[in-house]
Structures are given as C-alpha cells and as structure tokens.
Amino acid sequence: MPKFRTHLIINKRDSDKIKALSFNNIKLDLLPEPSKCYWESLDGRSSSISYGGRDPETIREDEIPLNELIIEAATEEVAEDFISILQGGMLLVFPDASIIHKFIFITEYDESRNKLYTDEHIFSYLKKFDNVSFGCLIAQKIIRDNQLVYAIEKYKTSIGLTSFNPYSADPMYGKVFDNYDFKREYHTKAAFAIIAAFSVIEELGLEIRSSQKRPRFLNSATGEWNPDVLLDVQERLNESNISDRLTFDWVYRGDPTRIEKEIKPYFGFDSEWTKYGEAVRDKTLTIAEAVHNASYLRNFIAAHKFNELTQYISPYDVFNVQSLGRKLILNKLNLWQAMLDRNK
Incomplete structure (x- = not known):
C-alpha cells in the first residue's frame, strides 16, 4: 500500500x-x-x-x-x-x-x-x-462504526463554526464572553453550531422521543416527566454504556438571558462551584434534563426559520450543547476517565 x-x-x-x-x-x-x-x-x-x-x-x-x-x-x-x-x-x-x-x-x-x-x-x-x-x-x-464517525464529524463541524475551549468555561474566570452579539453573522453560525451539535446526540440515538400524543412532561411547569418518555431515554442511555445517573453541568454566566428565561422546565440545582460569584450560576442536571435543554435550543431557537429569540443565542448556549455531545461520545466509548488520565 x-x-x-x-x-x-x-x-x-x-x-x-x-x-x-x-x-x-x-x-x-x-x-x-x-x-x-x-x-x-x-x-x-x-x-x-x-x-x-x-x-x-x-x-x-x-x-x-x-x-x-x-x-x-x-x-x-x-x-x-x-x-x-x-x-x-x-x-x-x-x-x-x-x-x-x-x-x-x-x-x-x-x-x-x-x-x-x-x-x-x-x-x-x-x-x-x-x-x-x-x-x-x-x-x-x-x-468501522458509521454512526460514531458521523457523530464525530458533526461535532467537528459544530466546533469549526463557532466555539471556545473549556479553559474559558472554568468558573474561576466567571463570565468571559458577552451573552449578546449584535452581528447577524454570529447568530447564524451559532444557530448552525447548535444544530450540528444536537445532531451528534441524534446520531447516537439519545434524543428524547416524545410527541403530542406522548408528551414529554405531565406537568411542564414543575418538570414532572412522563415516566414512559423518561424510561425510554434512560434505557437507551444504558444500552449505550452511559449511566442514566450521570450528570451534566449546564453553564450559565452573567445575568439570565432571554433564551434562558424561555426554556421550560427550568432544571437543575446549583453546581458546587457557584461560590465563585454572582456571575457563575451553573446548574447540575441529569443527562435527560440536559438533552431536553439542548433539544429546546435546537427546536425552538436555532432550527427552521429564525425567530426573534435567535439573536440572543450566547456563546455559552453553543458551548453547552457541544459539551453535552462530547461527553456522550466519550462515555459511550468508555473513554471519559481515560481522557482525563491521558497524561498520567
């Protein structure tokens, strides 16, 4: 050869x-x-x-x-x-x-x-x-696994459109980026970065499957899941070698944004590092809750015809969906800890 x-x-x-x-x-x-x-x-x-x-x-x-x-x-x-x-x-x-x-x-x-x-x-x-x-x-x-290869290619596409590296999300630095960018070029890149990143989750088969006949929540105000829908995504997580007890820290920095106020239900409890100051409001979510947040951003803010809220996509919104896709891929491959320990 x-x-x-x-x-x-x-x-x-x-x-x-x-x-x-x-x-x-x-x-x-x-x-x-x-x-x-x-x-x-x-x-x-x-x-x-x-x-x-x-x-x-x-x-x-x-x-x-x-x-x-x-x-x-x-x-x-x-x-x-x-x-x-x-x-x-x-x-x-x-x-x-x-x-x-x-x-x-x-x-x-x-x-x-x-x-x-x-x-x-x-x-x-x-x-x-x-x-x-x-x-x-x-x-x-x-x-030799087309789904995983395409998941990584979609992740790479998302990162290439707009992204920032994890150091900038370290809570010790607080709010590094403005939550609003006036430029419509950025709104477009950010929206498609979210679409590509959420498509990583779909490629892995870990999206939440609900419909009008099978609603996601019994009570969206309180975040009460439809148990059939929740069990379905938990079973698919476990089949993918990902514990349904795994958590994900959703990054919120600075004052609540227009989009943050729109996402319902509002899931999570304060992450352990919120002690770094008022600018750090990160929340710890279950994986199912994080996938819901990501799908909300994709379905109602980024995809289809842009609406009035699209301009309010923040760099942290993009980072969250990208990071969720990354965590799911590495955990599915059972390489998350190996990645953390790679230099030992």
Whole structure:
C-alpha cells in the first residue's frame, strides 16, 4: 500500500502508544521527522525546536529526534478519512478550533523529498499537536462504526463554526464572553453550531422521543416527566454504556438571558462551584434534563426559520450543547476517565 505523509510530529510517549494500536485497512508508521528540527530528551521530560535543523555535533547522547506519523492506506481518500477521524478524536480531548483551522494535510510519502523540509517555508507545514495518540485510539475504536464517525464529524463541524475551549468555561474566570452579539453573522453560525451539535446526540440515538400524543412532561411547569418518555431515554442511555445517573453541568454566566428565561422546565440545582460569584450560576442536571435543554435550543431557537429569540443565542448556549455531545461520545466509548488520565 502507498504511504502518505501527515506532517504530524509525534513525541516518543505518543509514538509508543500509537505503535500498540492496530487497524484492519490501514497501517500507521512512525519515521524520524524530515526537518531534523524537533528533538526531545530520552526521558521525555523536555523537548526543543531547532529552526533550520540541528548541527549533528550539538546533539547530546540523551536526545532523540521526534517522529512524523505516516499512514499506509489503499488510497489517499482512505488516508484522508482516517486523519479526519483522528482530528475529531483530538477535539474530543480538547475542543479548540485551531486544531481544525491550523491542521495538517495529506501528501504521498517520498523519502527523496525529505530534504525539502529543511527549508523554512516547507518546515512550517510540520505541525505538533497534543493528544494525537488519543485521536488514533478514538479512530481505532470507531472507524468501522458509521454512526460514531458521523457523530464525530458533526461535532467537528459544530466546533469549526463557532466555539471556545473549556479553559474559558472554568468558573474561576466567571463570565468571559458577552451573552449578546449584535452581528447577524454570529447568530447564524451559532444557530448552525447548535444544530450540528444536537445532531451528534441524534446520531447516537439519545434524543428524547416524545410527541403530542406522548408528551414529554405531565406537568411542564414543575418538570414532572412522563415516566414512559423518561424510561425510554434512560434505557437507551444504558444500552449505550452511559449511566442514566450521570450528570451534566449546564453553564450559565452573567445575568439570565432571554433564551434562558424561555426554556421550560427550568432544571437543575446549583453546581458546587457557584461560590465563585454572582456571575457563575451553573446548574447540575441529569443527562435527560440536559438533552431536553439542548433539544429546546435546537427546536425552538436555532432550527427552521429564525425567530426573534435567535439573536440572543450566547456563546455559552453553543458551548453547552457541544459539551453535552462530547461527553456522550466519550462515555459511550468508555473513554471519559481515560481522557482525563491521558497524561498520567
């Protein structure tokens, strides 16, 4: 099979993890990166970049070059599909849109062209990101599961439209973003980001299934669920390896927004970190309650013809639906704790 260059720079620890993975239709190779710019210590505790390449006489005995990830696949399209899933897996670890916008590209591997990467312009094509090995692990687990692959691609689409990374949601920072943006371009991107993120939940088969004949609530004012509807979603959660006792913290920052006031029922109890101040009003919800909130945003605010409330979608509304989809995917794969422990 032909080899394809990913331009992804991998350290030794991630290289060892990738070597332990196996795939049916592709093979992953790790070769010394071509620019001779990326180095690390043998114990992995330090790394360096030497622009222009390293003078062999300055290389210490305790230093090794980093690797580039190479994909062997039947066609370039197969390799590109794999790298897209890998990218989505990296986003599940840390949702940062720069992973999308500054990501790598596939070219056919030609060892005779390695010397080109000593040129400063070509060297810039090489990218070093965190969590590549975890992205490969995700790809190994889902590559033959269309529903999970499409769930990740939808999640990636949502993150690419508009998003912020989890650091900005840390309660210690309080309210980082304005809840209202005047620009209609933002309203449109935010609405479609919510639609794509909620579609992740649908792809997993974890939406709440109710209708006029089978209402979601017996009393929407008090949040009393129709027990048949609630049991149905709880059973599907359990069948997906997700405990129906799992909780989700819905981020509310600053004064209540127009949309927050519209969502009924108003679920949840104060998250443990609301002590950080009045700007932090986060609520702890059950997964079913969180899916209800997400579906409300999707059905009545974001989808179909925009209404008067669409302009009030806040960055936190988008973040909540995206984060819920992320949590459901990782828990379905039984990788949430592994993701948290990945650097131990």
